Amino acid sequence: MEYDLATVSGLFGHAFSMWWIMIPAIMVGLVAGAVPGFAAHNTIIILLPLTLALNVELALTFMVSLYCASHLGGGIPAILVNIPGTGGAAATTLDGYPMTKNGQAVKALALCFVASVLGGLISSIVTLFALPMLSKVGYYIHSVEMVVVMLFGLALIASIAAQDMLKGLIAGAFGLMLGAMGADHIYATPRGTFGFLALFDGVPLVPALIGLFAISEALVMLEETTLVKQGSQSRGRVTWRESAKEVFHAFTYWWQIVWTSILGLIIGALPGAGASIASFVAYQQSLFFSKTPEKFGTGHPQGVIAPESANNGVTTGTLVPLLAIGVPGGSTAAVMMIVLQFHGVPFGPRLFVEQPQLAYGVIAVMAVSYIMMIPFMFPMVRYMSRITVISTVYLAPFIVAFTLVGAFVPRGFIFDMGVAVAFGVIGYIARKTGYHVAAILIGVILGPLIERSFLLAMRISGNDPMVMFSSTIGNVLWVMLILTLALPPLMQRRRAWLERQTPKSHAGPDA
Amino acid sequence: MTEKQAASKPVGADLILPVCAALYALYYVWSVWDFPAEAQFSGIMLAGLLLLLVTIYLIRVLRGLASGRYSMGFGDLFGPRESRRNRSVFFCLMLAALVLVPWLGFTLTTFSFLASSFIALGVRPFWRAVQIAAVGGLVGWFFFIFLLGTHFPKGPFELLVEALI
Amino acid sequence: MKNFVRNAGFTAIAAMALATYPSVPALAQDADYPDSNISITIPTGEGGGADRDARAITKVWAKYLERNSEFSYYPGAAGQVGYEFFMKSKADGTHLMFSNIGPEVIMLELQDVPITIGEDLVYIQKTSTEPMAIWVGANSKFETLQQLIEEAKERPVTISVSRLPHPASIGMLALGEATGAEFNLIPYGGGNPTAMAAITGEVDASALPLANPITLGPEARVLGIFADENPVPDQTGNAPTVNEAAGTDLPALTSSRAFAVQASVLEEYPERVELLKKTIRETLVDPDYVAAVAAAGVPVEFIDPGDQEAAMAEAAATAELATKYRDLLTGE
Known part of the structure; x- marks a missing residue:
């Protein structure tokens, strides 16, 4: 399609004209994202009777807006109560929750919203113009390269375990071991499942996430009467002016938002890679490039920006394989495909030939959804942070009651509520004895994905381990990975040496 | 020492x-x-x-x-001594809710879990705990079961509502 | 707890609720069947081919059954999880399974699953049948099946398949055996990623049910079909059958989608099963359904109103094939 001003403004104008369906979709998406257990794809499935009744354009608009908003919503509980609403927000807890604990909940929320909205907006506009190029990404990144991409995410375990490396590695390896549970990818034989049928498909991710974060947090938070220590919260109430100030201040991180959202977009465009991989990798890379890596994990703004803009960059990326090739790259796109098929709309390249307005329209709708989320930011920043002053004797039972529901929803097994409680116990012990729950979760999430890609690559090569170093892109990624792991300790040594040389120098300002 | x-x-x-x-x-x-x-x-x-x-x-x-x-001590594993009893009761209530949910259904389980936890954790007066729990249970029912139609186990409350509607 | 118990309103509601509880199931009478929405178990993930086909059929079926359908997806262990959970669901004709006979019977045969077709579970009515196909992405260098086979005699050629226990996988193994070609089967776990691997060139070719490459349109090129004749020459660029192209004599390899119930339902509620079969058959010839299938990009030629006997015969034939290729498919 030729891009001239008239076409682009036509696309956007048309997208804006569907505001009446986008606003409810955004509201549903925000709630679904924020409630653990409800992610975009299962909410869309629950609402399929509605979407199938709408005409195809409205249905797509509804789903796309809901999807984008759910990625924003996931960060809210991650920041406020240390409970990621979705796997893609797990990395947000690393710095978001410490900010809340430091009495900076308002600031953290503002960073999360601005990063999400701006990140999503940037990546959807990039997609609109670079779709043909993005669609080629999948042709170059195969299983071998995916293994390395995911190792970047796994490297985060080492970074967040800096305090006690051995314990961090044990936590990560334990997570990987749990992630290796379930039927193997080639012969479908169940492994390490204790004979439970419900574990044949591996550790269910949402119950594991709910247990590790929500249930254990509920048990730990009861040791104090409120989440935020008395006195460290500046004031109970936040004014409009303050929320606006924090929102505008968050824009100063624009450069980090740009590159992490594009990183998210590219990872999202890979078939089978989703928001959790993108956010872990973005967090890990931000830490690597930061001038103040030691501040990560203690409530550092960059640690909130990275995962949030990356997981919203994924939203458009994930549609790329569906739009450009006709095969969905992830579960949400797969459900969208069902709706397209139900309406008899072709997808893949044929969509661009036969209904270009719809194909490009979807991406424009994404951009417009993000624009429409802007007015939601101010009241959310202002009011949501109040949750942190609720007494824990109310908060903890509510968290347990409703997150256990969330554990049940994705698969409909009572068993999964038990899984959540079991992981809750693991999470509680981990927290109380200095093992990082995020390290366990990274293992549980990435373990099965890496194993799948690894086994596929090995099988394709006829079980030749050298296949891992057989592609140029793969090798470039390997070098980058090694640099990522090796440089920080070297830099640290160098910095320590420099500081000894010039004792008066002091650390520079935050990037 | x-x-x-x-x-x-x-x-x-x-x-x-x-x-x-x-x-x-x-x-x-x-x-x-x-x-x-x-x-x-x-x-x-x-x-x-x-x-x-x-x-x-x-x-x-x-x-x-x-x-x-x-x-070889256990250190701070169980948290501050003074709230240990409350927190262990809370944990047991969580397990009880898991066992009961197939029979009581979503709404009644949520309500009883919330009410008993509030009380166990020291919310007084009792009516306040029960009131908040009832609101919590009903809002949960409205959102999860009525609006979203998720397949939770049905208990007396859900069946009664179905019969009434 | 006193206030809790003394709350008169609460006690009254609780009493009423308890009174209603046991009486509700008793109210269900067969004249009302089905008195609730039909629950459909899909032993694969959401957004897959089974989901697509199930939605197309239930959309029109609702007209005849006067009930809607609710779906549950149980991917995992090649469908084993879905089958075992389905067996635990209520056996009264309100819970059905939407199966893909080919891969699932092979899975039941090869994996340690305590379910016997015929004794525990019965396929009561087919809805569609399609042959397996070998195809490549649009950018592939392979133009014909012969070229692919020639290359596979020189080096192992990689073939993406949905899973090892699958008629398409058996087809490739049989073809390799008959021609001396070496096919390295790579299971991607689902139709979508399998197709993606062939399109992006991670593997040389793919073997899947024919509807998959057809719905991909110009992105896919069908090289051969495991059937006695090509049922849809127009939509496959007049692709030859595998036997024509390779000069082999392989059996036709097909898979049918079919509804299944627990065997006990057939004994205890035969009239319900009859109603289900009758309404499904009515649906299959309904012009709205035919249009819905066409709209989803699936050839209408694949619609197959085969009855219980035909479905069970296919299951038996598939089980026999699975036994024959057991070693190759299980890695033992």
């Missing part, structure tokens, strides 16, 4: 997770023993890595114990 004991760091609780992880790793290896190589490979590699890490950690702990830097 001697000075040396007071200064030593209790690591008994720190051992729970590595020991559980090691046990799971051993169980995993046992469970894949007869499987084709591709199904075994990653699990056995991981189990090896995990067992290696745990062994290193155990050596660290043993050396610490020998030198008196560590002790």
Whole structure:
């Protein structure tokens, strides 16, 4: 399609004209994202009777807006109560929750919203113009390269375990071991499942996430009467002016938002890679490039920006394989495909030939959804942070009651509520004895994905381990990975040496 | 209490997770023993890595114990003493809710869990705990069951509402 | 707890609720069947081919059954999880399974699943049948099946398949055996990623049910079909059958989608099963359904109103094939 001003403004104008369906979709998406257990794809499935009744354009608009908003919503509980609403927000807890604990909940929320909205907006506009190029990404990144991409995410375990490396590695390896549970990818034989049928498909991710974060947090938070220590919260109430100030201040991180959202977009465009991989990798890379890596994990703004803009960059990326090739790259796109098929709309390249307005329209709708989320930011920043002053004797039972529901929803097994409680116990012990729950979760999430890609690559090569170093892109990624792991300790040594040389120098300002 | 004991760091609780992880790793290896190589490979590699890490950690702990830097206490595992009873009751209520949900259904379980937890955690007066729990249960019912139609186990409340509507 | 119990309103509601509880199931009478929405178990993931086909059929079926359908997806262990959970669901004709006979019977045969077709579970009515196909992405260098086979005699050629226990996988193994070609089967776990691997060139070719490459349109090129004749020459660029192209004599390899119930339902509620079969058959010939299938990009030629006997015969034939290729498919 030729891009001239008239076409682009036509696309956007048309997208804006569907505001009446986008606003409810955004509201549903925000709630679904924020409630653990409800992610975009299962909410869309629950609402399929509605979407199938709408005409195809409205249905797509509804789903796309809901999807984008759910990625924003996931960060809210991650920041406020240390409970990621979705796997893609797990990395947000690393710095978001410490900010809340430091009495900076308002600031953290503002960073999360601005990063999400701006990140999503940037990546959807990039997609609109670079779709043909993005669609080629999948042709170059195969299983071998995916293994390395995911190792970047796994490297985060080492970074967040800096305090006690051995314990961090044990936590990560334990997570990987749990992630290796379930039927193997080639012969479908169940492994390490204790004979439970419900574990044949591996550790269910949402119950594991709910247990590790929500249930254990509920048990730990009861040791104090409120989440935020008395006195460290500046004031109970936040004014409009303050929320606006924090929102505008968050824009100063624009450069980090740009590159992490594009990183998210590219990872999202890979078939089978989703928001959790993108956010872990973005967090890990931000830490690597930061001038103040030691501040990560203690409530550092960059640690909130990275995962949030990356997981919203994924939203458009994930549609790329569906739009450009006709095969969905992830579960949400797969459900969208069902709706397209139900309406008899072709997808893949044929969509661009036969209904270009719809194909490009979807991406424009994404951009417009993000624009429409802007007015939601101010009241959310202002009011949501109040949750942190609720007494824990109310908060903890509510968290347990409703997150256990969330554990049940994705698969409909009572068993999964038990899984959540079991992981809750693991999470509680981990927290109380200095093992990082995020390290366990990274293992549980990435373990099965890496194993799948690894086994596929090995099988394709006829079980030749050298296949891992057989592609140029793969090798470039390997070098980058090694640099990522090796440089920080070297830099640290160098910095320590420099500081000894010039004792008066002091650390520079935050990037 | 001697000075040396007071200064030593209790690591008994720190051992729970590595020991559980090691046990799971051993169980995993046992469970894949007869499987084709591709199904075994990653699990056995991981189990090896995990067992290696745990062994290193155990050596660290043993050396610490020998030198008196560590002790086998459980430290802060159970949190502050004064709220321990409340929190353990809360945990038991959580387990009870899991057991009861197939019979009581979503709404009544949520309500009873919330109400009893509030009371156990010291919310007074009672009516306040019950009121908030009732609102919580009903809002949950409205959102999850009525609006979203999720397939929770139905209990007396859900069946009654179905019969009425 | 006193206030809790003394709350008169609450006690009254609780009493009423308890009174209603046991009486509700008793109210269900067969004249009302089905008195609730039909629950459909899909033993694969959401957004897959089974989901697509199930939605197309239930959309029109609702007209005849006067009930809607609710779906549950149980991917995992090649469908084993879905089958075992389905067996635990209520056996009264309100819970059905939407199966893909080919891969699932092979899975039941090869994996340690305590379910016997015929004794525990019965396929009561087919809805569609399609042959397996070998195809490549649009950018592939392979133009014909012969070229692919020639290359596979020189080096192992990689073939993406949905899973090893699958008729398409058996087809490739049989073809390799008959021609001396070496095919390295790579299971991607689901139709979508399998197709993606062939399109992006991670593997040389793919073997899947024919509807998959057809719905991909110009992105896919069908090289051969495991059937006695090509049922849809127009939509496959007049692709030859595998036997024509390779000079082999392989059996036709097909898979049918079919509804299944627990065997006990057939004994205890035969009239319900009859109603289900009758309404499904009515649906299959309904012009709205035919249009819905066409709209989803699936050839209408694949619609197959085969009855219980035909479905069970296919299951038996598939089980026999699975036994024959057991070693190759299980890695033992």
